[in-house]
Amino acid sequence: MQDDPRAEETHTLPPSPQVVALQDYTPADLRDIAGDDRDPFEVSALGLTWRPKEQHFGIRANNRLVAHAGWVAVPVSVAGTTLQVAGLGGVIVAPELQGRGLARLVVSAAMAQASAQGLEFGLLFCRPDRMPVYRTMGWTSLSTDITVEQPGGDLAMPLPAMWTSLGTAVPWPPGAVRLLSPPM
Numbered sequence: 001m002q003d004d005p006r007a008e009e010t011h012t013l014p015p016s017p018q019v020v021a022l023q024d025y026t027p028a029d030l031r032d033i034a035g036d037d038r039d040p041f042e043v044s045a046l047g048l049t050w051r052p053k054e055q056h057f058g059i060r061a062n063n064r065l066v067a068h069a070g071w072v073a074v075p076v077s078v079a080g081t082t083l084q085v086a087g088l089g090g091v092i093v094a095p096e097l098q099g100r101g102l103a104r105l106v107v108s109a110a111m112a113q114a115s116a117q118g119l120e121f122g123l124l125f126c127r128p129d130r131m132p133v134y135r136t137m138g139w140t141s142l143s144t145d146i147t148v149e150q151p152g153g154d155l156a157m158p159l160p161a162m163w164t165s166l167g168t169a170v171p172w173p174p175g176a177v178r179l180l181s182p183p184m
């Protein structure tokens with residue numbers, strides 16, 4: 001059997017992979033990273049409507065995108081007070097390059113930008129089996145249930161949420177949480 005030269009090529013990473021801000025992030029970019037996997041985040045069975053991210057960070061290797069993280073400022077009501085948080089999403093690393101710190105790099109770049117723009121918290125939703133990845137990056141589980149917006153009306157979000165403090169170590173405020181947006 002012949003080796004796939006692309007597969008061999010994509011295992012190569014520079015010693016210090018550089019994160020770059022991306023002008024946009026298309027379905028083709030996602031395919032670049034995830035290949036033929038139609039459901040790399042394993043959440044499509046939930047049938048949720050997601051909010052697109054507006055800021056994108058990536059890592060390229062061998063002229064190919066191999067990692068991505070995106071974020072968008074979203075309003076969230078906590079105990080009746082509305083604050084803007086950085087909604088993190090679309091975090092993904094090419095399968096053959098996982099476990100080499102790339103997710104940490106792109107998530108850090110995304111949250112550094114959100115912090116520089118004055119946002120106090122990062123917020124994300126993920127499957128329970130992905131939560132340890134974010135815990136190692138300093139994120140904390142949000143114990144409160146969250147309501148999110150969907151085309152059919154408000155919905156109790158079926159995935160757990162995590163938060164992180166950007167800048168000074170302010171704890172997430174107590175109280176009922178309602179995302180005034182679809183999840184990101």
Ligand SMILES: CC(C)(COP(=O)(O)OP(=O)(O)OC[C@H]1O[C@@H](n2cnc3c(N)ncnc32)[C@H](O)[C@@H]1OP(=O)(O)O)[C@@H](O)C(=O)NCCC(=O)NCCS
Nearest residue numbers: 040041091092093098099100101102103104126132133136
């Ligand atoms: C989740 C994902 C983005 C992690 O990417 P990655 O590049 O392998 O992660 P990193 O190498 O940057 O690891 C970051 C930290 O998480 C830890 N980690 C990575 N995978 C882990 C796992 N499966 N379980 C527990 N910890 C894990 C690493 O040890 C590292 O911690 P450390 O720096 O203290 O050692 C990647 O597995 C992926 O693309 N999965 C498919 C898409 C997906 O599920 N995205 C997340 C949506 S919420």
